[in-house]
Amino acid sequence: MDATLCPECGALAEVQWRAVMEGTDGPVEHAKVSCVRRHWFLLPVASLERPVPVAPVSRVSSCAASVRGQERRPSRSA
Secondary structure, X not given: OOEEEOOXXXXXXXXXXXXXXXXXXXXXXXXXXXXXXXXEEEEEHHHOOOOOOOOOOOHHHHHXXXXXXXXXXXXXXX
C-alpha cells in the first residue's frame, strides 16, 4: 500500500492507482487517492505528501515514570 495524506482533511489516504496523462508541458504522472473519510482526488504525484512516521509510545515506561514521580513529591502537612 502506498500511503499519503488527504489534501482536504489531512487524514491517512491510500494511492489506489497511478497513470501518466498528457499535459501542455509533456506527460505528468497522476494518482487517484482516497482517504479514510471517503474523500477522493485525482492529482499529480508531485503534490502528494508523505505521512510522518510516529514513534511508538511505550505506555509501561511512561506510566512507571509518572508513578515514580508521584512517589518523590513531598507530602504536605495541614
